[in-house]
Amino acid sequence: MKRRDLISSMAAATTVGLAATATGASASEASEHAQAHAEAHTEAKANPSTTGARNLITDVAGLKVGNAQDTDVKTGVTVIIPDKPAVAAVDVRGGGPATRETDALSPENLVQTVDGIVLSGGSVYGMASADGVCAWMGARNRGFSMGAAPGVPPSPILPTACLYDLANGGNKAWKETPPYRELGLKALESIGEEFALGTAGAGYGANSGGIKGGLGSASVISKEGITVGAIVAVNSLGAAIGPGSKQFWAAPFEMDNEFGGLGSDELRAGSENYGKAMQPRGNTTIAVISTDIALTRVELQRVAIMAQDGLARALRPVHAPFDGDVVFALSTGQREVPEGNPRSFMTLRIGALAADTLARAIARAIFEATALEGSKVPAWRDL
Numbered sequence: 001m002k003r004r005d006l007i008s009s010m011a012a013a014t015t016v017g018l019a020a021t022a023t024g025a026s027a028s029e030a031s032e033h034a035q036a037h038a039e040a041h042t043e044a045k046a047n048p049s050t051t052g053a054r055n056l057i058t059d060v061a062g063l064k065v066g067n068a069q070d071t072d073v074k075t076g077v078t079v080i081i082p083d084k085p086a087v088a089a090v091d092v093r094g095g096g097p098a099t100r101e102t103d104a105l106s107p108e109n110l111v112q113t114v115d116g117i118v119l120s121g122g123s124v125y126g127m128a129s130a131d132g133v134c135a136w137m138g139a140r141n142r143g144f145s146m147g148a149a150p151g152v153p154p155s156p157i158l159p160t161a162c163l164y165d166l167a168n169g170g171n172k173a174w175k176e177t178p179p180y181r182e183l184g185l186k187a188l189e190s191i192g193e194e195f196a197l198g199t200a201g202a203g204y205g206a207n208s209g210g211i212k213g214g215l216g217s218a219s220v221i222s223k224e225g226i227t228v229g230a231i232v233a234v235n236s237l238g239a240a241i242g243p244g245s246k247q248f249w250a251a252p253f254e255m256d257n258e259f260g261g262l263g264s265d266e267l268r269a270g271s272e273n274y275g276k277a278m279q280p281r282g283n284t285t286i287a288v289i290s291t292d293i294a295l296t297r298v299e300l301q302r303v304a305i306m307a308q309d310g311l312a313r314a315l316r317p318v319h320a321p322f323d324g325d326v327v328f329a330l331s332t333g334q335r336e337v338p339e340g341n342p343r344s345f346m347t348l349r350i351g352a353l354a355a356d357t358l359a360r361a362i363a364r365a366i367f368e369a370t371a372l373e374g375s376k377v378p379a380w381r382d383l
Contacts, residue, residue, distance in 0.1 A: 049353075051255050052219035057229030058193040059219035060290045062086070062332035065231065066191035067201030067215070068183045074170025074372055075121035076204030077129045077183040078215060080231060080288050080330070081191055085113035087331045089300035090159060093308050093318075094284060094325030100127045100160035102326075107297045111144050111157050117328050118160040118184065119202035119233050119286050125178040126162035132184030133158055161326040163235040164282025165205035169375060198368030199379075202233035202286065208366055209239025209315070212379040216365025218258065220357050224338050226346075228353040230310070230361040232287035237322050238315035240366045242267045246383055250314040250363040253356045259367035269316070284324035285311055285362070289354040294333040299347045304329035306351030310358025329354070 052059025062083045069076030090105045100118075104111060115137055120126030134156045137143055143154030166172055187201070195201070198214040206213030213236065219229040234240070241248055248254070251264035289307045307327050311318045319325055337346045371379040 048223040050221050051258070052221055052227060052229065054193065055219055055258060056193070056195065056217045057219060057231040057288065057290055058195070059221070060227050060229040060332055061292050061334040063229070063290055064191045064193060065195045066187040066189065067195050068186035068190065069200060069204040070179050070183060072171050073174070073179055074168050074205040075126070075165050075179070075183075076201045077121070077126070077180065077187045078119045078201035078231070078233065079116055079133055079184065079187045079191065080119070081116040082330065082332050085115055087112060087295065087297055087300060087333065088114040088117065088159065089297050089304045089329045091301070091304035091308055091327050092325070093311075094323035095319070095321035096282070096284070097324035097326055098124050098127065098162040098164070098284070099326060100130055101157065102159055104157060105159060105297070107301065112297055113157070114159055114330070115142055115156040116158050117288050117330065118158055119231075119288070120160065120162045120180060120183070121165040121202055121205050122178065122180050123162055123164045123166055123282060126180050127160055128178060129180040129184035130158045130160040132181040133188060136185060136188050159328060161284075161286040161324070161328070163202065163206060163233055163284035163286055163324065165235060166282065168205045168207065168372070170205060197364060199370045199372065203235070203365055203369070205372070206233055206235035207377050208234045208236045209241070210377075211366065211383070212369040212371050212377055214365040214369030216361040216363070216368065218357050218360040218364055220255070220353055222349065222353060226338075226350065226353070227292045228350060228357050229290050230287060230307075230354065230358040232285060232358060232361045232365060234285050234362050234365040235283055236285045236315045236318065237283040237320045238317045240314055240362055241380065243269050246380065248314070248363040248366070249316055250359040253313065253359050254363070255360065258360065259363040283320070283322050284326070285315065286324070286326045287358055287361070288328045288330055289358060290330040290332065291350050291354075292332050292334040293346065293350060294336050295331045295347065295350070299343065300329040300331055302347050303351045303354055307354035307358050309355040310362070313355065314359040314362035327358070
């Protein structure tokens with residue numbers, strides 16, 4: 001018998017005795033309980049999934065991200081740009097969304113790929129951020145075209161979602177010149193595989209459940225080598241932490257202590273106990289989920305729907321009338337579905353990974369955020 005197996009057997013036997021003594025259960029009942037505990041422990045240790053090298057959405061091959069922010073206005077923009085047009089879908093659950101070109105993502109419509117996705121602060125004003133990105137792409141001949149013609153630029157497809165950060169104390173006296181078009185262009189200047197989290201990009205001016213919100217990202221690589229990544233700007237009505245606690249609702253899904261490793265032992269809340277979260281205002285959590293596996297738009301639609309569960313795992317409450325929650329799903333198509341895997345099963349696997357990864361990204365956004373200068377809203381790290 002291997003030393004490791006011997007130790008496990010001894011531990012199981014000890015557990016049986018303690019369980020029987022403590023509960024008055026029969027030896028056989030205690031043995032079954034100990035065996036179940038040992039199997040669960042072994043399964044958890046055998047989990048082969050890992051984060052990507054960066055633990056960012058850019059671990060998905062073929063994706064780059066850029067951030068820009070205006071410290072005076074207290075707002076920002078994040079752009080997600082694939083190296084080549086990518087298949088995309090969207091799922092909208094919030095009661096107050098601010099979006100652009102989401103109808104173009106319906107599977108029955110003409111264009112099946114997008115040239116990028118834009119996340120922005122600024123509510124309806126933030127949709128102009130895509131104007132800057134659109135102009136930049138058109139000037140570089142990127143976008144959809146029915147046929148090249150001299151002097152006729154292509155039409156970049158840039159679905160956009162915006163969060164409400166207008167009442168966060170920043171200087172919004174922009175009159176007829178909101179800063180978002182320029183912020184979209186500025187975000188492209190920093191495009192790359194590395195980018196800042198927390199008080200950055202579209203999450204710069206965000207708040208979440210009574211504390212500072214922010215920009216988060218995470219990735220996972222499955223046992224088959226499938227890569228799934230998430231990026232999210234968290235400006236939620238709901239809280240990412242338990243009432244009176246610093247522990248994250250997403251704690252069971254944490255990898256490598258990426259948001260503090262606090263666990264969930266003391267994490268609980270009564271049915272009407274939401275801490276500081278129940279303060280209705282303009283809110284919104286906007287996210288992009290991506291994978292390197294080549295999926296159709298219909299398959300990605302299911303991934304986007306499943307990924308919304310990541311919001312429910314990380315925020316409480318969620319999808320309120322005051323939220324504009326939107327999740328985009330994106331496939332860079334770098335790899336085909338692994339041989340021997342039914343496509344429906346692979347869609348299930350990717351959707352499940354997407355939900356967990358999005359929950360982690362939300363927690364990372366709050367964990368990495370810092371309070372804005374002069375703001376009365378504390379960051380998680382200040383609690």
